Amino acid sequence: MSDIRYDGQVIIVTGSGNGLGRNHAIEFAKRGAKVVVNDFGGARDGTGGSSEAAEAVVKEIKDAGGEAIANGANVTDRAQVTAMVQQAMDEWGRIDVLVNNAGILRDRSFGKMTGDEWDAVVAVHLTGSANCSLAVWNIMKEQGYGRIVMTTSTSGIYGNFGQANYGAAKAGVWGLMNTLHIEGAKNDIRINCISPTAATRMTEDVIPEEALKVLDPKWVTPAVLFAACKDAPSRTILLAGAGGYSVARLMESEGVFFENEADRTPEQILANWEQLTDMSDAQQMMTGSDHVSKMVAKALGGATSVRQR
Known part of the structure; x- marks a missing residue:
């Protein structure tokens, strides 16, 4: 060395x-x-x-x-x-x-x-x-x-x-x-x-x-x-x-995505808090645009990541 x-x-x-x-x-x-x-x-x-x-x-x-x-x-x-x-x-x-x-x-x-x-x-x-x-x-x-x-x-x-x-x-x-x-x-x-x-x-x-x-x-x-x-x-x-x-490092959880607009409420955030804070699939975002791209991709993809309760 x-x-x-x-x-x-x-x-x-x-x-x-x-x-x-x-x-x-x-x-x-x-x-x-x-x-x-x-x-x-x-x-x-x-x-x-x-x-x-x-x-x-x-x-x-x-x-x-x-x-x-x-x-x-x-x-x-x-x-x-x-x-x-x-x-x-x-x-x-x-x-x-x-x-x-x-x-x-x-x-x-x-x-x-x-x-x-x-x-x-x-x-x-x-x-x-x-x-x-x-x-x-x-x-x-x-x-x-x-x-x-x-x-x-x-x-x-x-x-x-x-x-x-x-x-x-x-x-x-x-x-x-x-x-x-x-x-x-x-x-x-x-x-x-x-x-x-x-x-x-x-x-x-x-x-x-x-x-x-x-x-x-x-x-x-x-x-x-x-x-x-x-x-x-x-x-x-x-x-x-x-x-x-x-x-x-600052890491971001995978989080949750609510496909149905009716579910986009503070109550649903509370109900899914455990999944939202799950860091097992956390990522390090390298730019602010990376986060925006992640959220837009979820919205345009239309796939929910919220587990059924």
Whole structure:
């Protein structure tokens, strides 16, 4: 099995002054990449700002013989993101990989959450990922090559108390991946999501102390490097933490079809709920059109899939 290398590739890692992003940036550089270490330098809730964290990571990479530049763009600001991408192009002439890692937390139960707390989190995680992806998109299309790694979360996939803003944004990132996968396929732009579980300043008061001891952020980075490599899949949600790796998928049941219009009632849905939720013949739909085609085919075929009761 050959090593996964990034020699000659240019990689942007957002939010890479600390935690997960720092590990990603350093490991990419160890494997030959030229790295843009982006970090706004704010606190966990996004307030403040300083270039010191990004510059420290750049120094660490350079001291080890690698190549890196620091950038302090706020991913919610399109003009700053555009300037960051231009900095990379001016320095190295291409961009091969974008890792959307920047994030903040403003946890609060939904009924007590302010509009500002909602807006700030969605702006960084969802809009920030879109801003950065858009800024590199046409460059990758023209190159005929690109890899984008989104950072989703189990809070977005499964939910988590007190994180309606964060969970909604992380679920949105998953949706963004699905469409970019479709649009980027012909230009060999592959998009994947990483769902990390790690001990960082983002999780220090969310995960029990005993669990934090085994959740070193460095065990998430192998999943990121895999998701960004030449042979990576696309449209995959890869969960990583504590040395464990798994894949999450959205599956659709075969469901039921009511041939007679008179049966298309909420009562019949209730009566056939067991069959409707039977996942034994579940499918993964690759586009929204796949679902539409399935439903139209059933209707035009006129065959009922409802068991007689």
